[in-house]
Amino acid sequence: MVLEANPDHWNKERGPRLEKVVFRNDVGPAEALGLVCDAEGEVDIVTEVSPADAGRVRDSDHANLVTIDAMRVVSGLINRNSAPLDDVRVRKALNLAVDRDRLVREVFFGYAHPVAAMAPPYSWESPDDLEPYPHDPEEGKRLLAEAGWPPDRALRLATTGDVEAVARYLAESFGESLGIGVDLVTIPDENLVAAQRALVEKKLPVPFDVLVHAWFDLAAGYPPAVIHREYFHSGGAFRAGPVLPEFEDLMGRSVVETDPEKLGDLGKELDRLVYDEALNVFLCCPQALVAVNKHVDFTGHAATLELAETEVDEGHWSRRGGG
Amino acid sequence: MTGQATRQPAAEGGVRAPVGTVHVVDPHPLNWLFITWNTMEEPVRTDERGNIVGACMEDSGWEGSTLIVKVREGVRFQDGEPLTSHSIKRSFDEVQKWKAPHPPGTYLNFHPDTRVECPDDHTARFVFPEPDGLALAKFRGFHIASTRFWEEEGFGYRKYGTGEGHW
Numbered sequence: 001m002v003l004e005a006n007p008d009h010w011n012k013e014r015g016p017r018l019e020k021v022v023f024r025n026d027v028g029p030a031e032a033l034g035l036v037c038d039a040e041g042e043v044d045i046v047t048e049v050s051p052a053d054a055g056r057v058r059d060s061d062h063a064n065l066v067t068i069d070a071m072r073v074v075s076g077l078i079n080r081n082s083a084p085l086d087d088v089r090v091r092k093a094l095n096l097a098v099d100r101d102r103l104v105r106e107v108f109f110g111y112a113h114p115v116a117a118m119a120p121p122y123s124w125e126s127p128d129d130l131e132p133y134p135h136d137p138e139e140g141k142r143l144l145a146e147a148g149w150p151p152d153r154a155l156r157l158a159t160t161g162d163v164e165a166v167a168r169y170l171a172e173s174f175g176e177s178l179g180i181g182v183d184l185v186t187i188p189d190e191n192l193v194a195a196q197r198a199l200v201e202k203k204l205p206v207p208f209d210v211l212v213h214a215w216f217d218l219a220a221g222y223p224p225a226v227i228h229r230e231y232f233h234s235g236g237a238f239r240a241g242p243v244l245p246e247f248e249d250l251m252g253r254s255v256v257e258t259d260p261e262k263l264g265d266l267g268k269e270l271d272r273l274v275y276d277e278a279l280n281v282f283l284c285c286p287q288a289l290v291a292v293n294k295h296v297d298f299t300g301h302a303a304t305l306e307l308a309e310t311e312v313d314e315g316h317w318s319r320r321g322g323g
Numbered sequence: 324m325t326g327q328a329t330r331q332p333a334a335e336g337g338v339r340a341p342v343g344t345v346h347v348v349d350p351h352p353l354n355w356l357f358i359t360w361n362t363m364e365e366p367v368r369t370d371e372r373g374n375i376v377g378a379c380m381e382d383s384g385w386e387g388s389t390l391i392v393k394v395r396e397g398v399r400f401q402d403g404e405p406l407t408s409h410s411i412k413r414s415f416d417e418v419q420k421w422k423a424p425h426p427p428g429t430y431l432n433f434h435p436d437t438r439v440e441c442p443d444d445h446t447a448r449f450v451f452p453e454p455d456g457l458a459l460a461k462f463r464g465f466h467i468a469s470t471r472f473w474e475e476e477g478f479g480y481r482k483y484g485t486g487e488g489h490w
Contacts, residue, residue: 003361005341010398011378020344023358032348044345071373122372218356218427220373221460229430237428257456258385296345302373305349305357312343319343 001025003307015308036063036291041317044296047305049289051109057291068300069122070288071217073115073227074166076157076210076281080241085209089147091278094210095133096140097177098170104284107169112284117275118231119223120285125267130275132282137177144178154181158208161189166283167212200237210281213238219303222263224254224270232279247273356427359466364406366392366462375459379406379467383459390449390458400469408447412439414467415449417477421486424478430457431464 001023005016027035027043033053035043037060049057049065057065076094084090100114113121116130155174159167164186171182185208187195198204199211215238217226230236233251234243250273254266274280292298295316299309312318349357360368366380377383382393398406416439418424425431434455440448449458480486 001358003358006401007341008399008403010395016341017339018343018345019341021361022344022346023354024346024348027348029348029350036348042346043348045347045349047347047349048351069372216353217373219369219375219460219463221369221375222457225430225457225460226428230428235429255456256454258454258458263456293345299371301369301371303369304360305347305351305354306361306368307345307347308361310345312345316343318345 011308015310017309017311018307021307033057033291036060036293038062040293040295044293044312044316045298045310046291047288049291051107051111051286051289054109054111054289057289060291062294063291064294066290066292066298066300067111068288068290068302069113069120070286071120071123071220071223071303072214072288073118073120073216073285074112074163074212074214074283075118075231076170076283077213077231077238077240078278078280079206079209079211080279081205084147084149084153086241087147088277089143090149091281092133093140093143093147093149093178094174094281095278096136096143097173098133098281098283099135099173100132100284102135103166103169103173107165108284108286111289112286115282115285117271117282118227118280119267119271120217120220123220123223124264125223125271127268127271130272133278135177140178144180149180152181154183156207156209157182157184157212158187158210159184159212160187160192160214163212163214170210170212170281199240202239206240211240214286217303222254222267224251224267228270228274232274241279244273244277244279353427362401364398364400364467365465366411366467367459369463375463379411380462385454388451388454390451390455392447392449394445394447396445400472402469402471404469404471406467406469407444408441409444410467410469411447412441413470413473414465415439417473417480418465418486424486425464427464431461433458433461 003021005019032043032046036046037056040062054065057063078085078091080086104112104114114132115121116132119126157167157171167184171184174180174182199206217223231238232247234248250266250270254263257263295313297311364379367375368378370376379395379398380392381395384391394408400406423429434452436452438450478486
């Protein structure tokens with residue numbers, strides 16, 4: 001896929017600044033990472049670098065690591081359809097079992113931000129007064145006992161392959177902090193579409209208590225419209241539990257609110273509500289990591305990959321006669 | 324980030340000409356959408372932090388449940404056709420006939436009873452049956468295309484005969 005610059009574009013201040021952008025679909029992510037780190041002229045920009053590979057990019061002679069506070073959130077989707085997960089005390093206990101700072105440090109190598117609820121901490125709708133649930137195993141155990149968690153009941157934890165490391169960390173946290181058994185199941189890639197369909201259609205009982213799940217927003221304007229809605233609204237694709245009238249009311253008011261300030265306040269109310277009800281196991285917002293050739297001045301975007309402002313210096317291979 | 328890159332000055336107005344080529348590997352599942360955003364016009368775009376800012380829409384304001392969109396003057400599609408309020412109405416009408424035209428989800432849909440009026444070449448009136456607080460966010464997924472695009476491609480409508488989420 002080759003994009004050629006449109007020099008007549010109206011926004012000349014922004015760009016385009018490159019003559020040509022070539023999206024290489026013939027190179028896999030692992031090979032691409034090697035080509036951007038160890039060579040020049042083959043690959044200039046590789047997106048979706050894993051935190052585990054960030055060090056390789058940082059140490060590279062040819063590439064820099066660009067980090068972006070992206071509109072992304074990873075959480076544990078709680079199946080609230082039946083006991084004992086229909087009890088807010090149990091859901092709070094799961095949240096109290098997680099050391100988010102350690103999760104960010106050990107699983108994301110520091111390339112993530114702990115999050116109190118579902119709105120990224122750098123978005124307008126993130127309430128200033130909301131702190132992530134503390135890591136408090138004793139209070140978590142107390143709440144589980146109060147709610148009557150059956151002693152031989154193992155938690156069914158499911159995950160997709162892309163967030164399996166997070167799920168393993170959660171399984172360890174739930175076991176150690178709450179003293180409960182955890183059955184961890186990774187959904188094979190070949191079964192992913194069927195699993196997604198079952199979750200969205202809601203015709204069959206979903207076979208998990210908690211599903212580790214990554215999601216994103218396409219803008220920072222109003223995260224509840226995309227993130228909160230998909231997880232908790234009556235029309236939400238990922239909702240796994242009964243509809244909350246208070247949530248429906250807040251969403252109903254926000255969709256007809258045209259005053260940006262009032263809309264922001266409604267967004268904060270929605271984030272507080274999902275926090276108070278512990279509707280998910282709130283975890284973190286991963287940064288987007290991009291490996292970029294050292295002769296490329298890349299402008300990262302929180303909600304997209306756009307290259308209008310990206311440019312290359314005179315030392316770039318394409319300006320030395322190679323392009 | 325790298326050191327300051329340079330661009331060659333253009334002949335007019337101090338604007339610099341595009342220079343150089345980059346090769347990109349983007350395994351993100353929304354790569355198709357990112358390419359769309361790199362190549363098509365929308366009323367709004369997002370800045371580096373994800374905030375919605377005007378693109379081919381210069382300004383907007385509400386009059387009751389009607390959103391008045393001021394269309395930026397001097398915008399042209401790649402094929403040279405001027406982008407006007409009529410381009411916005413055509414793009415709206417083309418997509419509005421489908422129930423689920425947006426793969427990311429129907430949350431990007433406008434109310435089915437919405438209509439667009441063009442009192443002049445640079446004003447589009449979105450007449451909603453009730454105020455739509457998320458209209459500007461939905462504009463992010465509202466791709467504006469030239470007449471030629473709709474006649475020859477139309478997000479695959481010409482080939483597949485439907486716009487229901489297949490693209």
